[in-house]
Amino acid sequence: MQVDYIIIGQGISGTWLSYYLQKENKSYIVIDNKLPDAPSRLSAGIINPITGRRHVAAWMIEELLSFSLNAYNEMGNLLNITAISRKNIIDFFPSAQMRDSFQKRVAEQANYLSLEETISYSDYFNYELGYGIVTPTYTAHLENILPEWRKYLHQNKKLIEEYFDLQFLELTDNYVQYKDITAQKIIFCDGTASAQNRFFNLLPFAPNKGEALFLNIKNIPSNYIFKKGMILVPLASPDSWWIGASYEWDFKHTDPTNEFREKTEMLLKQWLKVPYQITNHIASVRPATLERRPFVGLHPQYPQVGILNGMGTKGCSLAPYFAHQLVLHLCHNQPITPEANVRRFTNVLSRKTNN
Numbered sequence: 278m279q280v281d282y283i284i285i286g287q288g289i290s291g292t293w294l295s296y297y298l299q300k301e302n303k304s305y306i307v308i309d310n311k312l313p314d315a316p317s318r319l320s321a322g323i324i325n326p327i328t329g330r331r332h333v334a335a336w337m338i339e340e341l342l343s344f345s346l347n348a349y350n351e352m353g354n355l356l357n358i359t360a361i362s363r364k365n366i367i368d369f370f371p372s373a374q375m376r377d378s379f380q381k382r383v384a385e386q387a388n389y390l391s392l393e394e395t396i397s398y399s400d401y402f403n404y405e406l407g408y409g410i411v412t413p414t415y416t417a418h419l420e421n422i423l424p425e426w427r428k429y430l431h432q433n434k435k436l437i438e439e440y441f442d443l444q445f446l447e448l449t450d451n452y453v454q455y456k457d458i459t460a461q462k463i464i465f466c467d468g469t470a471s472a473q474n475r476f477f478n479l480l481p482f483a484p485n486k487g488e489a490l491f492l493n494i495k496n497i498p499s500n501y502i503f504k505k506g507m508i509l510v511p512l513a514s515p516d517s518w519w520i521g522a523s524y525e526w527d528f529k530h531t532d533p534t535n536e537f538r539e540k541t542e543m544l545l546k547q548w549l550k551v552p553y554q555i556t557n558h559i560a561s562v563r564p565a566t567l568e569r570r571p572f573v574g575l576h577p578q579y580p581q582v583g584i585l586n587g588m589g590t591k592g593c594s595l596a597p598y599f600a601h602q603l604v605l606h607l608c609h610n611q612p613i614t615p616e617a618n619v620r621r622f623t624n625v626l627s628r629k630t631n632n
């Protein structure tokens with residue numbers, strides 16, 4: 278088989294990369310082993326313009342928000358699914374300090390923060406200190422997008438469902454060979470696996486473990502995300518909710534823990550006034566990076582090898598934008614945002630070949 282590109286991974290990064298290559302009429306094949314605990318399969322899909330406890334606007338958020346909204350709507354239309362919904366965040370203040378911090382930030386981030394408490398949520402939640410609103414916030418419905426795009430790839434014979442084994446990859450000056458596939462380039466969208474890959478293992482990955490519970494809750498308004506310490510997110514199917522997540526840089530294993538479950542149940546008991554059932558408890562590892570910026574572009578020593586990775590906690594907003602940018606770079610030689618371009622690590626990546 279001969280194609281322009283081999284893509285490793287069909288998480289959110291590989292999905293968007295293949296989508297934009299398709300739009301450019303390039304030929305490609307995606308190789309993915311559908312890891313059940315890949316973060317793209319367990320994420321809540323939140324696209325939040327505000328980040329952290331200090332309510333700061335997220336990096337590049339204006340561009341990312343408008344780009345993401347169009348991109349997900351466009352993909353939703355193509356696949357005939359709901360790919361994105363607007364779900365503003367009702368941010369219940371967990372402490373007087375957090376309320377003061379939010380109030381101070383409202384003046385500076387008037388685009389995204391507001392204090393209009395026009396609706397009461399006291400039928401559903403206990404909250405004593407009021408709430409702020411983060412708007413506009415969206416959820417990308419990865420539970421619809423990933424399987425539907427996979428079906429599309431499968432129907433068009435663009436998917437190989439197997440483990441990609443790097444030892445079978447050979448590079449020549451002008452192309453790459455993987456088993457019986459010849460391609461101009463191979464692009465790694467394989468999440469945390471890239472941190473062990475001989476081309477990219479010197480990049481400053483900082484894998485971050487996250488746990489969450491899936492819940493069944495009836496009769497609470499599903500047009501909002503609710504937050505109080507943790508974040509409670511409505512999923513695409515009725516009465517399905519997600520609560521999480523933990524952020525752990527230093528973890529001994531990647532399994533779900535009793536500690537997280539007990540802590541979350543304690544919060545739910547204090548916060549929720551309506552009954553809930555836990556339907557699943559998951560853990561996954563985010564492909565985060567030390568600088569909290571993605572890795573996008575071609576290897577400085579091996580231009581036949583590329584990467585779209587390092588999406589960290591924000592894969593849903595970063596992946597469509599940077600997949601598009603990478604495709605424009607590959608097809609039209611357009612530049613990649615310097616803070617995201619993997620060539621900022623040329624020294625580090627070149628060192629590897631000398632070893």
Ligand SMILES: Cc1cc2nc3c(=O)[nH]c(=O)nc-3n(C[C@H](O)[C@H](O)[C@H](O)COP(=O)(O)OP(=O)(O)OC[C@H]3O[C@@H](n4cnc5c(N)ncnc54)[C@H](O)[C@@H]3O)c2cc1C
Nearest residue numbers: 286288289290310312317320322323441468487591592593
């Ligand atoms: C609990 C939790 C909650 C999160 N919530 C949000 C959120 O609300 N909003 C947000 O924007 N982000 C969120 N994230 C982060 C987000 O999930 C990630 O940034 C994103 O999923 C990364 O996507 P990816 O496609 O780069 O990698 P991955 O999701 O890891 O996908 C990699 C793919 O490659 C495949 N693969 C790997 N190795 C191989 C191989 N050797 N052969 C074949 N296939 C292979 C895997 O099976 C997988 O399908 C969350 C993460 C966690 C853990």
